[in-house]
Amino acid sequence: MPQALLPLFPLGVVLFPRTQLPLHIFEERYKEMMRDVLEAQSEFGVVLAGEKGIVNMGCSAAVEKVTRRYPDGRMDLLAGGRRRFEILELDDEKPYLRGRVEFFDDDDFAPLPPDTQRRALEGYNDLIQLEKPEGLSNPELSDPQLSFQLAQVVPDVDFRQVLLSTRSELERMKRLADFLPGYTSRQKQTQHMRELAPRNGHGKWPPSI
Numbered sequence: 001m002p003q004a005l006l007p008l009f010p011l012g013v014v015l016f017p018r019t020q021l022p023l024h025i026f027e028e029r030y031k032e033m034m035r036d037v038l039e040a041q042s043e044f045g046v047v048l049a050g051e052k053g054i055v056n057m058g059c060s061a062a063v064e065k066v067t068r069r070y071p072d073g074r075m076d077l078l079a080g081g082r083r084r085f086e087i088l089e090l091d092d093e094k095p096y097l098r099g100r101v102e103f104f105d106d107d108d109f110a111p112l113p114p115d116t117q118r119r120a121l122e123g124y125n126d127l128i129q130l131e132k133p134e135g136l137s138n139p140e141l142s143d144p145q146l147s148f149q150l151a152q153v154v155p156d157v158d159f160r161q162v163l164l165s166t167r168s169e170l171e172r173m174k175r176l177a178d179f180l181p182g183y184t185s186r187q188k189q190t191q192h193m194r195e196l197a198p199r200n201g202h203g204k205w206p207p208s209i
Contacts, residue, residue: 123180
């Protein structure tokens with residue numbers, strides 16, 4: 001039996017398994033897509049869209065809750081990441097894009113050195129202290145793919161896409177442990193410059209004109 005085509009939702013974000021994504025559905029083609037998804041109680045695929053089109057790896061999602069419906073068919077919903085996939089073939093017979101996909105998971109289960117996890121967690125904690133993201137739940141340390149929870153706080157979509165396609169938890173945690181300190185340091189510097197800018201860079205407010 002051929003595999004059903006997966007509806008694809010190109011976005012400027014990268015979704016991870018077991019993480020949540022709030023969505024506001026307003027385009028007609030995606031209203032239709034969500035009606036089909038809800039009726040079939042099926043998954044849809046979230047794929048990163050860029051200037052050159054969509055990437056070939058994404059994460060499937062399921063609608064966990066429709067939080068609001070509008071008279072014109074728009075809706076607010078909360079989606080939850082499920083399974084990673086690779087797009088093998090695209091189909092445009094419907095108003096929205098669909099794809100024949102192959103789902104995948106990790107294929108490298110090398111043990112995670114405690115020091116690597118410690119450095120990744122330290123980088124994560126430093127970043128959330130700086131950014132203070134709203135609605136972020138504490139990571140479940142028992143999750144065998146803890147890296148996806150930690151990476152939620154990283155807005156860099158290119159880095160997130162690399163993590164999504166990496167099939168080793170050890171490799172993902174290594175990348176996070178190496179990436180987060182430098183990224184947090186750059187964010188601190190940017191925040192510092194924003195604080196200085198109104199004061200003319202000298203810790204004093206500029207004179208009135």
